[in-house]
Amino acid sequence: MSSDLASHIVDFKSLALEQNIERRSELARHVALLFARTWERCSDDQIDIYDNVMLRLSEMVEQHALSYMAQQLAEVRRAPEQTVRKLAFDEIEIAEPLLRRSNVLRERDLVNIARDKGDEHRLAIAQRDIISENISDVLVNHGNTEVKQTVAANEGAVLGQRTVNVLVNDAHGDEVLQLALGQRADLADAHIEALINFASEQVRRQLIKEGATDVAGKLPKAARIAAGKLSNEFWLGRYDFETGRGRVMELVREGKLNEGALRVFAEEDRFAEAVAAFAMLAGIGHSEAQHWTVRNDTEPFLVVSRASGIGMMTVQALLKIGPWRYRLSNSQREDALKSYQALDQQKAYKQFITWKEQWMA
Incomplete structure (x- = not known):
């Protein structure tokens, strides 16, 4: 029924024959803007109508209009799901605001996008305020270095044991990733100790190279002690x-x-x-x-x-x-x-x- 109503609102047959594509784009922008300003007063049926209209318009306009639609819908809590999902799977110039901010996208949508699309899409998802354990797992296992660093630095990303193990292993030689992991509020003591051992191992090698073998030999024990102290201070710093x-x-x-x-x-x-x-x-x-x-x-x-x-x-x-x-x-x-x-x-x-x-x- 909403599809029929959508056809009454917009004459798609005439619009398809319209030679001036900018007119279609202008209409798409107006519909998206109107919805963004009135969505809180819309019923579920009205949102379905908007969904059908914008979904069909999205097939008739160019990238700049789609980008505008995505920007308008990114902050809307009850945005049309089909339209948001379609735009989120589009090119990164269109999808980015939705991937970063839209709460209409469900976990399975984000998991599929993170698995099937490229690192630009994964990087946008990695910047969301909250990322579930499943999403983090896919991002880390499929993403490049920048994606992994962004997930590790995101306090709203829930990291499972397997994901943390991958990140800690990749942190060898990656100081940015080491720092991001070291600042997380959910890191286990063993992982904190491992990160400190990375750093101490780099220092140890340099000391051996310089001939200070006695000092270098004491570093592993010092690292364990430092890890324990850092872990304690880390936890205490979370409380008022x-x-x-x-x-x-x-x-x-x-x-x-x-x-x-x-x-x-x-x-x-x-x-x-x-x-x-x-x-x-x-x-x-x-x-x-x-x-x-x-x-x-x-x-x-x-x-x-x-x-x-x-x-x-x-x-x-x-x-x-x-x-x-x-x-x-x-x-x-x-x-x-x-x-x-x-x-x-x-x-x-x-x-x-x-x-x-x-x-x-």
């Missing part, structure tokens, strides 16, 4: 500890800070507040609390928790929040809880006091 600490201080002033409040923060995954509350209840510095609740070695956290009388349910909740949600496996959490249960509170307290004396010194 200043605001979290302020909220906890409000509870302190109201006399409401206790283990129950700490457990609530943990259950709500409010990591910054949980860290501040843990520091206050345990009587340790905020900086120590930050680092002890982010590192893979959970022993200091467990010792302080046992020494401070923090219960197992609260410890269990804390092991599941913030960075530990990603950095600890289920088996590591289970082992940590077993270690906590095995700790003698008096011995834990003595160890805690020894540490505090070391800090003060």
Whole structure:
């Protein structure tokens, strides 16, 4: 029915006989502009009519008109799907704004385009605000160096394990890719260490070339230590500890800070507040609390928790929040809880006091 209505709106038979192609292009631009300005008031049936009109017009006009149509439709949330899909599969001069911004294109559309079209199309897709794991996988496996670098630098790109492995492997000798990966917020510790090892290996070779073999031999260990520190700082940099600490201080002033409040923060995954509350209840510095609740070695956290009388349910909740949600496996959490249960509170307290004396010194 919408096709019949489209024919009533535009006389396509007469338009096809029109010798002046610029008139067709002008009509196509006017229809696209009209829709872009009125789409929010259009019903589904009206959008279908526009879809039929623009789809048929797109077959009768030149590239500059198609580019204009794509620009107008790129930002529209309810754009005509058939038209958008057709233009997105067209030449990159037409498709680019839709590939970069249109939310009408579905995952399967983008996957097909990334697989079947060229690197220019893949590069445009790689710049979208959000890219699913499947799309990222196709882009990385089919794309050139620039596409891979763009995907790696895109914080909205979800990267699966296999995709990250490909990117890390390709990062050998590619400093741009190394930097892009190193700044991602979802990189596993092993990948961070691998990236640091790339850089350290380049330095090591240069040192050996210069005859500094003793220093070069120490680099692998230094790289592992640096990777651990970088990984910790990387995770801590994602949280607003200043605001979290302020909220906890409000509870302190109201006399409401206790283990129950700490457990609530943990259950709500409010990591910054949980860290501040843990520091206050345990009587340790905020900086120590930050680092002890982010590192893979959970022993200091467990010792302080046992020494401070923090219960197992609260410890269990804390092991599941913030960075530990990603950095600890289920088996590591289970082992940590077993270690906590095995700790003698008096011995834990003595160890805690020894540490505090070391800090003060």
